[in-house]
Amino acid sequence: MYTHEYLYDFVKRFFMAMGCNEDDAKLIADVFIAAELRGIPSHGMIRVKDYYQLWKAGRINIRPNIRIIHETPSTAVVDGDGAIGMLAASKSMEIAIEKASKAGSGWVSTRGSNHYGIAGYYAMMALKHDMIGMSITNANPLVAPTFSVSQMMGTNPIAVAIPAGSQPPFVADFATTPIARGKLAVAEKKGEKVSFGLVQDKDGNPTDDPSVLKKGGSMLTLGGDYEHGSHKGYCLSAIVDIFSAVLSGANFGPFVPPSVAYLPLLDKKVGEGTGHFFGAMRIDAFQPAEVFKAKMDEWITTFRSARPAAGKDKVLIPGDPEREIEKRLRMEGISVLPVIVAELKEMADEMGIEFEVRG
């Protein structure tokens, strides 16, 4: 068990050892630890190795020149210059917030980036400015469009954070697939089957085999099959891809570069790196902030008081589960799987920095 402070400090030192300056390393560490604290360990410590190996393979720019390529009062395209995704993303979101402070809203499409961790981190950056924040990204292709068996899209998440008054903020952060990629891997390791409606085999037949992605299969879009609205999940994922990559000039769809070094770079490039899209809207660009926040409180309490289904405790507001987990983990500490601890120790030794192995 580790405190979040210990892991934060380790990640910071680790990325500084890779050559990042201290501010950059702090930011990267903050996003990794936010993933752990919010109960999304698939985007936490387990991913440090991915970045380490991309760096060793020369596929990451540790000292990038992240810059605006084109802009209007409320929009910009940012080139991440091959940066670690967290750096390109937080810089882009800052630009969106800055534009929103002047023009009412700000919208930034980012190219030349890499895997940026949890989408919600950047959306939530808007909250302290009394703004609504949005963050979406494309990702490695694993998902087939409706009626297809080709892996054409990533799990392309959408995050939206909305300030409230006395209630905690509304924070939605979800992949546009029925489940996250990581949950398939967990089921596979445990030797368990998954529900039908999550993945399909190489011919497009329903399957409950979590290892099917290795056998030419693919993930399904939110909705599962056409009869249950998979074409709507396909639309969502496509919109995320186009806003992230076509607007910015990044690689789209099947051309998104792998976020791990053990997969080779693709032969074909249609743009620069991975793409993201960020938005910020000042709430007082619509309503006086206090009026908006009071209404959000009313929205939240109204939905919280919806009648639960038989056998269910309560209706949740987006952000509730992650906030409850974070509260607990800040007190109890963060448990890291032994296999990940061993990896981190090995990498720390290679980099000549300290990392304490704990059970």
Add this chain to the structure above:
Amino acid sequence: MYTHEYLYDFVKRFFMAMGCNEDDAKLIADVFIAAELRGIPSHGMIRVKDYYQLWKAGRINIRPNIRIIHETPSTAVVDGDGAIGMLAASKSMEIAIEKASKAGSGWVSTRGSNHYGIAGYYAMMALKHDMIGMSITNANPLVAPTFSVSQMMGTNPIAVAIPAGSQPPFVADFATTPIARGKLAVAEKKGEKVSFGLVQDKDGNPTDDPSVLKKGGSMLTLGGDYEHGSHKGYCLSAIVDIFSAVLSGANFGPFVPPSVAYLPLLDKKVGEGTGHFFGAMRIDAFQPAEVFKAKMDEWITTFRSARPAAGKDKVLIPGDPEREIEKRLRMEGISVLPVIVAELKEMADEMGIEFEVRG
């Protein structure tokens, strides 16, 4: 069978007889006929009666003062003043486009409106300006959040239209439920069951009964159940509701007023009328328009060439099905159900205008 021109002219004359000025009546007719032509008759001629009855009940403002209440360079709140939804919506989308032409993007949240027809109509208004268009709306509560049995949200659709070059535009227009409300009604009339995963009974149990909404049941969000990501559909629907109603000051969630006069107005109001949200982004606020359009062509041809699943012809691009239907119906004409024809004739007689009954 009717030509679309005949139906357009009839709807125009009908709304003029209700007191609309000619420009307003033309616009309303255009949205109704666009629904028919795009193969969404649930939002076409069948809805003329709803507006007629709302008008007779004094629940529609035929000569509204649709106006901006608050604005910044890239945002506005519009008050629809109780207007027919098509008028408040198209005026709001025009404002979004105008703002985008100056500030790069424009975002309008609209209150005091009513049912606005097909969401895609307004998103597509952006296309001829070389802009990306967005349109979302809340609607009468029929849908339960995950873990709940309360009808808290509408089918809250999302429409996004994106220009391309030599390819037709990308046009996504979908409810955030697995299927449209209208499809349940059709199954019920035919005495058929529906798939599991679309609706639940009053206790939250799965059911295949399409008439369950009348028995205290509710529609499910996109995803169906928690295991298949229903909480993601809930997030989407909630975001649509908040952007449409909390940002604008309209009624949200369970307080959205009925779009039909045979249902009484609700006891509680939390804002003004129904809410919508519109967006426009100039593509050259990100990339030179020709570069963006060429990339969209490449995106579209890439996805069109994805390998079809066994037994499927091809992979569709959002907008393909509606465009194919429109092409056919413009030639063949529009078939209106006899029961709707009879209703239209009866209303036309009451209003003293001509309507030809055809088989």
